[in-house]
Amino acid sequence: FTYVAAPTITGLSPTSGPDFGGTSVTITGTNLSGVTDVSFGGVPGMNLTVVSPTTLVVSAPTGTAGAVDVVVTSPGGSATAIGAFSYIVGP
Numbered sequence: 001f002t003y004v005a006a007p008t009i010t011g012l013s014p015t016s017g018p019d020f021g022g023t024s025v026t027i028t029g030t031n032l033s034g035v036t037d038v039s040f041g042g043v044p045g046m047n048l049t050v051v052s053p054t055t056l057v058v059s060a061p062t063g064t065a066g067a068v069d070v071v072v073t074s075p076g077g078s079a080t081a082i083g084a085f086s087y088i089v090g091p
Contacts, residue, residue, distance in 0.1 A: 003076075005030075006076045006078070007032050007034070007072050007073075007077065007078070007079045008029045008079050009028075009070065009079045009084070010029045010030070011028045011029070012025055012026070012027055012028075013025070013028075015086060016087070017060050017086075017087065017088070018088060019065050019088065019090055021046075021060050021061045021062035022060065023060040024057060024058075025045075025058055025085065026055060027055070027056050027057075027058065027070070029054060029072070029079065030053070030054060031074065032050060032053055032055065032056050032072065033052070033053040034076060035050060035072050035073065036048075036074060037073040038056070038071070038073075039070070039073075040061055040070055040085055041063055041068030041069060043061040043063065044061060045058035045059060045061055046060075047059045063087040065088060066086065066087060067085070067087075068084075068085055068086070069084065070085050
């Protein structure tokens, strides 16, 4: 049995992107190496790449204008950054 610590989120960059999605978002935190899912307002992100235990990169999915919660999930649990990413209406 291996104890897997729950992930945490300490930051996002950038914190906004167009509502048509595709923004590459870097998420920083702790215990991110086991993350299997990142969602933006309940919609799964795309192209999740775990860079290190403290950094991952994911493409934001299509969304509706406004702030959404970002949730990272791993076998150890999940972490939520409330209203951490904002969709803006694209051109």
